[in-house]
Amino acid sequence: MNETEFIRDNDVASEQKLELICDAAGELKAREITILDVRGQTIVADFFVICTGTSITHIQSIAEGVRDRMREGPKLRAKPEGDAGSYWVIMDYSDVILHIFDEDTREFYELERLWADAKVSHWQDPAANVSGESSTGSNIHPALSAVEPAL
Secondary structure, three states: OOHHHOOOHHHOOHHHHHHHHHHHHHHOOOEEEEEEEOOOOOOOOOEEEEEEEOOHHHHHHHHHHHHHHHHHOOOOOOEEEOOHHHOEEEEEOOOEEEEEEEHHHHHHHOHHHHOOOOEEEEEOOHHHOOOOOOOOOOOOOOOEEEEOOOO
């Protein structure tokens, strides 16, 4: 596949990217998949997805799995930073940025606290909630459950 076969980021909605990224990370057993909706707070992105891997190998597997999923469907390439050996991998899909940490590094940087004004959601396996409604009763994607921003 050559570079011209990859479509522009603007051709894929932020929410579609978000769902694909979270679904791929979830399938690879990423822990504590958290979504920060930072629209209106920064021009860097619309969403940050933060998740935890249990080892260097697990972090690398999550990163590779998400990369492969994004190249398959919407044919998007990330601008990755870091590597599993640094315990923090960032995959930049323009308006959705994925952060994959090990547990200690995630606790140290506390991105959820840094972006405390963001609307926070937690990714859940869609198969676990077959009713089509989130645990909040709204009509958002069934795999997302919103929680109040931390103070």
